[in-house]
Amino acid sequence: MNKISKAVVTRLPRYYRYLDELRQQNVERISSKELSKLMNVTASQIRQDLNNFGGFGQQGYGYNVQYLYDEIGKLLGLDVKHKMIIVGAGNLGQAIANYGNFRNRGFEIAALFDKNPDLIGKKTAHGQILDIADIYDYVKKHNVEIVALTLPKGPAKRIAQKLVECGVKAFWNFAHTDLSFSDDIIVENVHLSESLMKLTYRISEKNDSKE
Amino acid sequence: MNKISKAVVTRLPRYYRYLDELRQQNVERISSKELSKLMNVTASQIRQDLNNFGGFGQQGYGYNVQYLYDEIGKLLGLDVKHKMIIVGAGNLGQAIANYGNFRNRGFEIAALFDKNPDLIGKKTAHGQILDIADIYDYVKKHNVEIVALTLPKGPAKRIAQKLVECGVKAFWNFAHTDLSFSDDIIVENVHLSESLMKLTYRISEKNDSKE
Structure with missing residues (x-):
C-alpha cells in the first residue's frame, strides 16, 4: 500500500464513523454520490480518498459498507487491541x-x-x-x-x-x-x-x- | 486587517499559549529565533505568521510579548466576554x-x-x-x-x-x-x-x- 497523505488520514476516522452508522442501519452498499450527500463532501473527494486504498469501489455498483468499514478499521489500527x-x-x-x-x-x-x-x-x-x-x-x-x-x-x-x-x-x-x-x-x-x-x-x- | 488564512488561525492559539507562559515568566521581549526554538517551528514560519497582523516585530529588537499576546487575544475574540x-x-x-x-x-x-x-x-x-x-x-x-x-x-x-x-x-x-x-x-x-x-x-x- 502506498503512503497515504496526512490530509486523507485526517479524514479516515470520519469515513469510519459514517460507515459504522450505515452498517448499524443494515445498509450493505453505498455509492460515492450517496455517501457524498450524507457526509457533505464532494463525490470526487470521496472517490479520490478511497482510491488511496485501492479496490474498494466498483463503478456503478458502489462501495460494500462492511468491507470498507473493516478495511479502514485495519488501516487505522483498530483491528488489534x-x-x-x-x-x-x-x-x-x-x-x-x-x-x-x-x-x-x-x-x-x-x-x-x-x-x-x-x-x-x-x-x-x-x-x-x-x-x-x-x-x-x-x-x-x-x-x-x-x-x-x-x-x-x-x-x-x-x-x-x-x-x-x-x-x-x-x-x-x-x-x-x-x-x-x-x-x-x-x-x-x-x-x-x-x-x-x-x-x-x-x-x-x-x-x-x-x- | 487582511483576511488571515485558516492555517494561520489554527496556529494562533498555540502562539497565544506560549506568549502567555512567557508573560507569566516576566519575559518582556522575544526574538523570532528564540520563539522558534521554544515552539519547535522555524523562525521564518513565525515571522511569516506574525507578519499577517503587521507591525508586531521589529528587526533586531524582537517582539513585545505582552503586546503580541494582547493583539492575538483580540484577534481570537478573547478581549470580549x-x-x-x-x-x-x-x-x-x-x-x-x-x-x-x-x-x-x-x-x-x-x-x-x-x-x-x-x-x-x-x-x-x-x-x-x-x-x-x-x-x-x-x-x-x-x-x-x-x-x-x-x-x-x-x-x-x-x-x-x-x-x-x-x-x-x-x-x-x-x-x-x-x-x-x-x-x-x-x-x-x-x-x-x-x-x-x-x-x-x-x-x-x-x-x-x-x-
Whole structure:
C-alpha cells in the first residue's frame, strides 16, 4: 500500500464513523454520490480518498459498507487491541474512561491513576483508581501501549518523560502543554482551549464582517 | 486587517499559549529565533505568521510579548466576554466547566444542563445543574453565545436544532456526530474518538515500517 497523505488520514476516522452508522442501519452498499450527500463532501473527494486504498469501489455498483468499514478499521489500527492507561482520574479522565465508543473499538482501558487520595481506591468500570506512585512499575510489568494524559500541564511533562523511560511509545495528550520527544514517540494532542479559541475567532470574524 | 488564512488561525492559539507562559515568566521581549526554538517551528514560519497582523516585530529588537499576546487575544475574540452554557453535565461537561484556563480568558460558564434527575440540582462552581427541560427558555432570556454539547449523539442533533431556533449561533460540539446548519451557525467539533484513531493509525504505521 502506498503512503497515504496526512490530509486523507485526517479524514479516515470520519469515513469510519459514517460507515459504522450505515452498517448499524443494515445498509450493505453505498455509492460515492450517496455517501457524498450524507457526509457533505464532494463525490470526487470521496472517490479520490478511497482510491488511496485501492479496490474498494466498483463503478456503478458502489462501495460494500462492511468491507470498507473493516478495511479502514485495519488501516487505522483498530483491528488489534490497544491497551491504554489514563493518568489523571478527574472528570476528564473519567469521561474518557467511560466513553462508550472506545470500548467497542479494540481499546482496553487497563487502569486509571491519580495522586489525589480521595480518588485512589475509588471503583470505576475499569477497576479501582490506582496510586500514581505505582504507575512506573505498572507500565513496566504490563504491555501498555497508549497513555492518556488528563492532568495539569505541570506534572504532565515530568510524568510523560519518566513514562518514556519506562518504555511508553504513545501519548494521547490532553494536558495544556506540548510534549517534545524523539520521533520514535507518538504524541496526539487534544488542546481543548485551542479548539475553543478557534470558535471565538470565528465568532469575532463574523461580528467584524457585520460592522 | 487582511483576511488571515485558516492555517494561520489554527496556529494562533498555540502562539497565544506560549506568549502567555512567557508573560507569566516576566519575559518582556522575544526574538523570532528564540520563539522558534521554544515552539519547535522555524523562525521564518513565525515571522511569516506574525507578519499577517503587521507591525508586531521589529528587526533586531524582537517582539513585545505582552503586546503580541494582547493583539492575538483580540484577534481570537478573547478581549470580549463570551457567555457559554454546557449541555450534558456528566464527567465531560463537568470537566469542561472546571477547566481553569477558560475562566481566565473571558469565558463565563453561565449554566450546566442535564436531563438526569440525579444530577439536576447538584451544586457546581457555576451554580446548580439545571433541568434540560428549561434550556430553551433560558437561552431566550439570557444572552447565550456558545453552547458546549457534551451529550450523546442521539439527543445532541435534536437539541442543537431547537437551540438554533431559539437563537444560538455557535456550538462547541463534543457529541459524536456532525451538526449541519446554515453557514450562519458556527460549529467547532471535538471528536475525541477521531483523535484517538489518528493515534492508532500512527502506531500501526510505525509498526508496519518495522516489518
